[in-house]
Amino acid sequence: MSTGTTLANIRNLLHQSGFKLTPQREATVLVLLENEKDHLSAEEIYMLVKKKSPEIGLATVYRTLEMLTELKVVDKVSFNDGLSRYDVRKEGAKHFHHHLLCLECGSIEEVEDDLLGDVELIVEKKYHFLVKDHRLTFHGICSKCQLKKKEQAVLDKEAAATTLP
Amino acid sequence: MSTGTTLANIRNLLHQSGFKLTPQREATVLVLLENEKDHLSAEEIYMLVKKKSPEIGLATVYRTLEMLTELKVVDKVSFNDGLSRYDVRKEGAKHFHHHLLCLECGSIEEVEDDLLGDVELIVEKKYHFLVKDHRLTFHGICSKCQLKKKEQAVLDKEAAATTLP
DNA sequence: TTTATATTAATAATCATTATAAATTAAAAA
């Protein structure tokens, strides 16, 4: 549980922004807070929220996520798989966290390090582009799949050795 | 027209990879090469290809783009708008080019500068993640919309001044 | 020239997401 972004904070924000706090919205926020590291899709969030708010409809989850995204409570990220993922924004975070997307198993890991340094300033000055946010995703192979591939390579080698007369 | 990635190169690559060179595929590649800077969606590409290959179907464009993406001739990028965009990959490019996405008008500009330096190495070493590619997108306001906003602010100010008694 | 099979067009289907309209409810007002 992040020290900054809490249910109470989000309640306040909704109120200040003129939105009502419904049980469905609260359940959705709770699920997001409980699963901060998981980069859940809307459908996944829906399934989890349903356990807290069984009558909820998928469309409501989508609406809630959209509202939270516009309020900048939540970050929405698209990878190349046709799904959007939703993360609670770390309050006070200086930059958006980055993602490591495994091309083999589809797992997504977070990188909190500030990898960009002053790049936003460079972009603003050189390209006259007022930067509000950014997204950085690395596509590659996670350590687990790298291990798997090594093991598989070993097995393949042994199988070939066994086959030889 | 990039000096590296040409129709001839792509023809060779298709052949070497065991794919046939159909007029539809050729037309698609031509459109992509002619519109390198434009970050076209599948639908936009389809409309352009149709001018060269009037009988072509949208599904064929999708299939061709998918094949070119798998062959790494084309890069597919997703922003948060539900569409995928397709760019010809610059042959020999050391890194993927970056994007400036304007939140106001939706325009997309390219950044060719290498903004990341050795970040991929850092990620590989620290996170044990074998990096194959990356995507970096800046969300913000383009210079045109910044100008527009300034002009609008000026107009608003004048309107307010006119209204005052 | 023939053959094999990759590829296409036309159409249907899928799926993530959004729209719709009646019903419900949160919270402000009385």
Add this chain to the structure above:
DNA sequence: TTTTTAATTTATAATGATTATTAATATAAA
């Protein structure tokens, strides 16, 4: 506390980007 208002929800339909299917067509190797 009750009433009112309009925001919000549910259930369902609709949308649009993309993929699957199948008969027809076409590329390129033999």
